[in-house]
Amino acid sequence: MPELLIRLNDAAKSRVLTLQEYFVLAGKSLRFIFARPFYAQDVVQQMDEIGVKSLGIVLLTGMFTGMVLALQSSVQLKTFGATIYIGNLVSASMIRELGPVLAGLMVAGRVGSGIAAQLGSMRVTEQIDALNTLGTDPIKKLVTPRVLAALVMLPVLTIINDFIGIIGGNIIASFVVGVPTTQYWRTVWTQIAADGFALRVIPNDFVQGLSKPFVFGALISITACYFGLGTTGGTEGVGQATTRTVVTSSILILIVDYFITQILLSVLTYGR
Amino acid sequence: MADEPTRRSSDQGRSVRAAIRRELAGDTPAPETPRQTREPAAPRAVVEVDNVSLAFDTPVLEDVSFHALDGETVAIVGESGTGKSTILKLILRLLVPDRGQVRIDGEDITSLTFDEALLVRQKMGMVFQGAALFDSMSVFENVAYPLREHTQMDDDEIETRVREKLEFVDLDADQVMEQFPAELSGGMRKRVGIARGMANNPEIMLYDEPTSGLDPLTTATITKLILKLQHELNVTSVVVSHDIRSVFRMASKVALLYDHHITFFGTPEEMTGSDNRYINDFLGGASA
Numbered sequence: 374m375p376e377l378l379i380r381l382n383d384a385a386k387s388r389v390l391t392l393q394e395y396f397v398l399a400g401k402s403l404r405f406i407f408a409r410p411f412y413a414q415d416v417v418q419q420m421d422e423i424g425v426k427s428l429g430i431v432l433l434t435g436m437f438t439g440m441v442l443a444l445q446s447s448v449q450l451k452t453f454g455a456t457i458y459i460g461n462l463v464s465a466s467m468i469r470e471l472g473p474v475l476a477g478l479m480v481a482g483r484v485g486s487g488i489a490a491q492l493g494s495m496r497v498t499e500q501i502d503a504l505n506t507l508g509t510d511p512i513k514k515l516v517t518p519r520v521l522a523a524l525v526m527l528p529v530l531t532i533i534n535d536f537i538g539i540i541g542g543n544i545i546a547s548f549v550v551g552v553p554t555t556q557y558w559r560t561v562w563t564q565i566a567a568d569g570f571a572l573r574v575i576p577n578d579f580v581q582g583l584s585k586p587f588v589f590g591a592l593i594s595i596t597a598c599y600f601g602l603g604t605t606g607g608t609e610g611v612g613q614a615t616t617r618t619v620v621t622s623s624i625l626i627l628i629v630d631y632f633i634t635q636i637l638l639s640v641l642t643y644g645r
Numbered sequence: 646m647a648d649e650p651t652r653r654s655s656d657q658g659r660s661v662r663a664a665i666r667r668e669l670a671g672d673t674p675a676p677e678t679p680r681q682t683r684e685p686a687a688p689r690a691v692v693e694v695d696n697v698s699l700a701f702d703t704p705v706l707e708d709v710s711f712h713a714l715d716g717e718t719v720a721i722v723g724e725s726g727t728g729k730s731t732i733l734k735l736i737l738r739l740l741v742p743d744r745g746q747v748r749i750d751g752e753d754i755t756s757l758t759f760d761e762a763l764l765v766r767q768k769m770g771m772v773f774q775g776a777a778l779f780d781s782m783s784v785f786e787n788v789a790y791p792l793r794e795h796t797q798m799d800d801d802e803i804e805t806r807v808r809e810k811l812e813f814v815d816l817d818a819d820q821v822m823e824q825f826p827a828e829l830s831g832g833m834r835k836r837v838g839i840a841r842g843m844a845n846n847p848e849i850m851l852y853d854e855p856t857s858g859l860d861p862l863t864t865a866t867i868t869k870l871i872l873k874l875q876h877e878l879n880v881t882s883v884v885v886s887h888d889i890r891s892v893f894r895m896a897s898k899v900a901l902l903y904d905h906h907i908t909f910f911g912t913p914e915e916m917t918g919s920d921n922r923y924i925n926d927f928l929g930g931a932s933a
Contacts, residue, residue: 410794499777506737506771506851507791507841508763 398516398602399595405510405517415518423484423519423594424526428533430479435534438471439463439541447550456550460560463542465568468582472535474630477589480527481622485597488519489618492601493611501602516598520591527590528583535582569642577641585633589626596622688714690748691849691881692736697745705731707905708745713849713898718875718882720892722927723902729885730774732902733851736883737769738762749849767795770842774854776834778826784811784837785822791845810840814870832863839870843878850874852884856891864891871895889928893917901927 446462492515495501504511539561546552569577600614600621692713699706705728713719721729734740735747738754746753754765778787788807792798798806811818814836826834835855842850855871856864868891874880875895886892892899893913901909901916901924909916909924916924 494780498775498780499773500779502734502739503771503773503777503779505739505763506766506769507794508767509794510759510763 394603395595395599398512398599399591401512402516402520402595402598403591405513406521408513410513412514412518415514416521419518419522420526422487423480423522424529427480427483427526427530430483431476431530431534432537434475434479435467435472435537436541438475439467439538439543440545442466442471442538443542443545444549447545451550456546457552457556458560459542459546459550459552460539460557461564461567463546464539464561464564465578467535467538467542468565468578470630470634472538473531473582473585473589474626476527476531476534476586477593477626477630478623480523480530480589481593481626482619484523485593485618485622486615488594488597489601489604489614490611492598493604493614496602496604497607497611511602516595516602519598520594523590523594524587525590527586527593531582531586571641580641581634581637584637585630588629588633592625592629593622596625688717689751691715691717691750692719692883693746693748693751694732694735695746695748697732697735697742697747699728699731699735699740699742704905706735706742709902709905709907710745711898711900711907711910713881713883715881716875716879717897718871718884718895719898719900720884720886720896721900721902722886722889722892724927725887727902728905729902730853733771733853733883733885736849736851737766737771767791767845768847769849769851770845770847772835772838772842772850772852772855774857776826776838778834778837778841780826782825783822784824784826784829787826787837788841788844790841795845806844807840810844811837813843813873814840815866816840832859832866835859835863835867836870839867839874843874843880846878848881850880850882852882852886854886855884856886856888864888867891868894903927 442463443459446459447456450456450458450462492501495515501511501515504514543554543557546557547554565576565578571577571580597618600618604610604614606613690712694712695710697706697709698704709732711719711721721732723729731740735742736749738747738757741755745755747755749765749768752765754762757765778784779790782790785804785807788810789803792803792806807822808818811821816833816836821829821833821837826837829837839855850871852871856867859867871882871884872895875882882895884892884895896913898911899909899913899916900907903923909919909921917928919925
């Protein structure tokens with residue numbers, strides 16, 4: 374029995390230590406955004422890697438999600454003779470939830486795994502130690518540019534994802550369901566306006582839809598860097614770090630999405 | 646040393662020592678002989694490891710002490726897994742000892758903050774076992790990295806310095822500068838690693854297994870390079886190596902690590918002349 378307690382104690386300590394290390398890494402990487410030297414070239418390179426190179430997969434995801442959303446809603450709405458409201462459903466779903474979450478999951482899969490594999494390889498081939506010995510802080514050089522790039526690029530990808538998703542819905546609404554394009558876009562805007570405005574100017578849907586990818590960007594990049602930098606055990610360790618990154622960041626996105634939604638729904642005044 | 650393992654007979658140890666003495670006497674060309682102590686008025690210790698102990702889950706180092714005087718090359722030898730590379734990490738202050746001090750130029754670095762340690766590391770150049778070149782950068786960018794990070798040199802000055810260092814390590818700068826590490830052979834990567842380590846003209850060079858995994862000819866080339874660095878630039882060096890032949894060519898002093906302790910610290914001649922059974926066994930095994 375005491376042995377079991379000792380094991381539980383060790384396991385608990387290990388978890389707490391992991392959390393502590395994660396938050397220390399997060400704190401340092403965010404703090405270094407404002408500290409010299411700035412690795413501007415690295416940030417631009419990572420923006421290209423995280424943002425531009427993810428564009429294809431995000432466009433594809435957004436387009437087909439919008440299309441399938443319109444298709445499914447049309448079946449239900451047809452029973453009430455309310456197919457003209459497809460635009461409301463597609464815009465609310467895409468902007469508030471599906472746009473940020475799907476962009477986050479896609480980036481976690483494509484970029485998170487890439488970051489973990491790259492930093493993991495650098496760890497096992499002593500390149501991280503080399504940075505240290507050359508007088509460079511690896512967090513400043515490797516983690517901060519990736520976090521900053523993800524913080525900027527994920528909201529951008531989400532906006533594109535939302536827009537393309539709504540266009541996908543438009544295609545199905547027009548060509549399959551028979552809702553005129555003008556009517557579709559009118560209902561899209563009606564829905565955004567009906568959900569109210571923060572500070573009288575910014576649509577509540579936009580506040581919700583753009584605050585999430587900002588947080589997801591931080592989660593994905595920090596998680597990937599954490600597992601990448603902590604890689605041990607050679608190439609097998611690199612594989613494990615990659616898998617852990619994708620699984621952990623995907624789960625975190627879904628859990629954190631719920632809490633952000635809960636908080637924003639209680640803070641933002643909807644329907645005014 | 647009472648319970649040390651017996652691996653070779655004393656006779657075999659004596660013959661090995663004799664062979665090494667012969668090599669020390671005849672095989673090393675005069676200009677490369679490293680053990681001739683320069684004649685500083687008062688040799689100062691540049692690297693001092695003083696009663697250092699370190700344990701992770703189990704003890705790694707216990708009361709380890711040695712020093713490298715200005716311009717000396719100290720080689721740390723010992724069996725695999727005895728903590729030789731750990732000593733380099735302590736000198737670089739990538740690790741902090743549980744007890745004892747590590748002093749660089751007389752300054753205790755164990756109590757430095759992370760940022761202060763980054764500054765101290767700029768005095769040192771490190772050559773890693775696998776070279777640890779940044780594989781996303783070209784050879785030029787690798788060697789230029791410390792210059793871009795820590796100096797105000799302009800692009801022309803950096804290129805001149807990079808060319809100079811690449812030529813110092815016998816590489817054709819025009820040919821290799823734009824190549825990436827993956828395109829280089831093991832020996833070339835090591836040489837680029839040395840060029841990067843010395844780019845900032847450090848006063849201390851640290852080498853972790855500089856000749857491991859190389860063929861005998863490339864091993865000899867790398868050993869000569871280290872000697873050249875020592876002779877021409879008077880750099881203080883600490884070398885971790887399994888290659889006893891290279892060690893005896895380049896080292897002013899040898900530190901033998903066994904059972905978490907330094908069991909021998911002295912010149913190669915003193916080492917070969919020792920009657921210590923473990924040293925004989927180690928030399929016999931290393932030469933076998």
